[in-house]
Amino acid sequence: METLNRVDQKVNININGDDVSVSKGTTILDASKKAGIKIPTLCHLKDCTPTGACRMCIVEVEGARNLVASCTNPVAEGMKIQTHSNRVIDARKTILELMIANHPMECLKCDRNGFCDLQDLAEEYGITEVPYQGRKRHNPIDLSSPSIIRDADKCILCGKCVKVCEQVQSVNAIEFTKRGFESVVAPSFNCVLGESNCINCGQCIMVCPTGALTEKGAIGDVRAALKDPTKIVIAQPAPAIRVTIGEAMGMEAGAISTGKLVTSLKKLGFNQVFDTDFAADLTIMEEGSELVHRITNNGVLPMMTSCSPGWIKFVEHFYPSLIPNLSTCKSPHQMMGAVIKSYWAKKAGVDPKNIYVVSIMPCTAKKFEAQRPELENDGLRDVDAVLTTRELTKLLKTSGINFKNLEDSEFDSPLGMASGAGDIFGASGGVMEAALRSAYFLITGEELENIDFTGVRGLDGVKEATVNVKGLDVKIAVASSLGQARKLMDKVVSGEAEYHFIEIMTCAGGCIAGGGQPLNTDLERVKARLQSTYAIDAKKELRKSHKNTEVQKLYEEFLGKPLGEVSHKLLHTHYHEREMK
Amino acid sequence: MVKRMSNCTSCNCKSSKNLPEDLVKIFEKYTKKRENVIPLLQDVQEKYGYLSKENLISISEYLNVPTSNVYGVATFYNQFRLVPLGKHLIRVCRGTACHVKGSDKILDKIESELNIKAGETTSDELFSLETVACVGACSIAPVITVDEEFYGRLQQKDITALIDKYRKSD
Structure with a gap:
């Protein structure tokens, strides 16, 4: 009973003259938020340990000698708080001026121009000059990673990237190193990001308040290809793009804009626009067959999904003994690239050497994946360039495309048809659900009536279920974020938990919250995107991958059967152990 | 070859490393x-x-x-070194008394003589240079120590000969 009482205990405080009652243990920052007051902060990260590093959230508490950091201080009964007194405002201005004194001031040519928290606060607090002159840092820009650029001179040492890498992803690729003026967030041993155990998820970019962490852009390469008359440039957007690009182009959160997306890509000059969701259906045919094969032939179990390239690199670094558990299926956009440059090229009568495949992905790790040496066929890369949702947004804005007012159009055929199962690949649990819809058919030869596996849907970190397939209890688990994946893998390794099939997505919630998505991604937006993802599926007639007639045709005309010889060559891959640093 | 220990619990790796x-x-x-x-x-x-x-x-x-x-x-932490120490360790006292008596100039002179900065080791691994807060010999400021030896009331002009003495002894 004592616990119950403690949960309900309320504390009465006064913020800016208004009486507020909040639960005991609430920080001043959260209490103010509840009271509708926005306190600025550059280092606060929801659900991670508050560190009070940036000092922007300081407030005045009556009776306290100094200003206190509202993110680390809990409320106390009778507390009187001023969040925007003159003393507080002056102190915040000084803090900003000191941060800016050691900032490169390259705003006009910064990737984050217009999307920078430091810039926003400088504007909000009316910073018009920097009264302090001191030493400036001159660290080299780390361009070694295919996914992420690290410019330590723009870093304000807020520590959010370190926290998300450690506490959410459990990767620990970066940490504060050295001390004082020399402090820099970096991988161990002065190693560059591209040689570290960074798994390229890009969640550090999502939380970075400045331009210290940005994606390795491919807009220049894509525009050059679009200008080249000898190239056949083909776009393929991932499932999660259609529920975010509208939002990024000024529509409401979660706006479903599949048709506008296709039109906009055509307007940009892409010769063909195919759907990665088609390749998701294709993945299900291969991965579902692989699962059935493993179950019926005493293969290595649990089988684990391989669509999320951050997760793949995570296994290669941290759980190399589980590499045989990874499905050998390439991820959908890589499969699509391989199919375009073989099947489609032949059908269209074009030389695959002239084809330039551009994947539009919610993900920075896809950039790394597309460069993996093994993901090619006859010397031709499966995928030539990867653009994130953010980069597509920039490209559309540069090209003056009024996205909201575009007409809808359809994906090109024959690689444009997708089932609802393919459409839900962008949400945590989506690959599992899609696989189950078809695996049932693949095992029993019968169609499943109720295909809504609601138990694997939603934003919970780990979801488990048992599905009865004609007497066989198939045990499944779904995890999103690598911190959650690590917990699950430890159980698998220790033998504490046994499963047949596990789906892992690198980013919490899945690709709808990927590291390549718009920077203002928050829980509410992710929920809206999640809802839209399942709405797309629910509205479709075609909801099972194996019923996709274009996929069936691809097998009839070209691939033969799932796991067949051609599939093996084009659609499957291998992994290798990587050093842990 | 990936090196790991058998008792690593964060991953399911096999032992491939024998520790000294x-x-x-x-x-x-x-x-x-x-x-x-x-x-x-x-x-x-x-x-x-x-x-x-x-x-x-x-x-x-x-x-x-x-x-x-x-x-x-x-x-x-300054106490930790990630490179091996040189044969001789030179410590320059940067305490208050030494500072007043010009220890910054002494440090400058040693840095240029050895062509390294405080916290570094010469490429021939003969000298390492550190600064310390106080060596407790304020009465003979400015002070440096080389290994266990104290040298006080130093002037910039003394430094070359002092370092040469250690160079020649090796």
Whole structure:
């Protein structure tokens, strides 16, 4: 009973003259938020340990000698708080001026121009000059990673990237190193990001308040290809793009804009626009067959999904003994690239050497994946360039495309048809659900009536279920974020938990919250995107991958059967152990 | 070859690394807890004179604390060295009395004479240079120590001969 009482205990405080009652243990920052007051902060990260590093959230508490950091201080009964007194405002201005004194001031040519928290606060607090002159840092820009650029001179040492890498992803690729003026967030041993155990998820970019962490852009390469008359440039957007690009182009959160997306890509000059969701259906045919094969032939179990390239690199670094558990299926956009440059090229009568495949992905790790040496066929890369949702947004804005007012159009055929199962690949649990819809058919030869596996849907970190397939209890688990994946893998390794099939997505919630998505991604937006993802599926007639007639045709005309010889060559891959640093 | 220890619990890796006996003896004194990072770093440095990359990784694996965390701690504190010490350790006192008596000029002169900065070691591994807060010999400021020897009331012009003495002795 004592616990119950403690949960309900309320504390009465006064913020800016208004009486507020909040639960005991609430920080001043959260209490103010509840009271509708926005306190600025550059280092606060929801659900991670508050560190009070940036000092922007300081407030005045009556009776306290100094200003206190509202993110680390809990409320106390009778507390009187001023969040925007003159003393507080002056102190915040000084803090900003000191941060800016050691900032490169390259705003006009910064990737984050217009999307920078430091810039926003400088504007909000009316910073018009920097009264302090001191030493400036001159660290080299780390361009070694295919996914992420690290410019330590723009870093304000807020520590959010370190926290998300450690506490959410459990990767620990970066940490504060050295001390004082020399402090820099970096991988161990002065190693560059591209040689570290960074798994390229890009969640550090999502939380970075400045331009210290940005994606390795491919807009220049894509525009050059679009200008080249000898190239056949083909776009393929991932499932999660259609529920975010509208939002990024000024529509409401979660706006479903599949048709506008296709039109906009055509307007940009892409010769063909195919759907990665088609390749998701294709993945299900291969991965579902692989699962059935493993179950019926005493293969290595649990089988684990391989669509999320951050997760793949995570296994290669941290759980190399589980590499045989990874499905050998390439991820959908890589499969699509391989199919375009073989099947489609032949059908269209074009030389695959002239084809330039551009994947539009919610993900920075896809950039790394597309460069993996093994993901090619006859010397031709499966995928030539990867653009994130953010980069597509920039490209559309540069090209003056009024996205909201575009007409809808359809994906090109024959690689444009997708089932609802393919459409839900962008949400945590989506690959599992899609696989189950078809695996049932693949095992029993019968169609499943109720295909809504609601138990694997939603934003919970780990979801488990048992599905009865004609007497066989198939045990499944779904995890999103690598911190959650690590917990699950430890159980698998220790033998504490046994499963047949596990789906892992690198980013919490899945690709709808990927590291390549718009920077203002928050829980509410992710929920809206999640809802839209399942709405797309629910509205479709075609909801099972194996019923996709274009996929069936691809097998009839070209691939033969799932796991067949051609599939093996084009659609499957291998992994290798990587050093842990 | 990927090197890891058999008792690594953060991953399911196989043992492929035999630790030196000295290191094992140090590790045995400590439980596998995060709070033992600093004492372990201190003991390993005392044994080997510095913290090698291999030993930092071994400490991280033994304690099951990410290498980035261990490296972060090792680079945060001035007491830890990530490169081996030179044959002779020169310490320049930067305490108040020495500062008043111009220890900054003494430091400048030594830095240019050795062509290294404080905290570094010469490429011939003969000298390492450090600054310290006080050596407790304020009455003869400005003071430096070379190994166990004290040199007081120094002037810039004394430095070349002093360093040459150690160069010649080797």
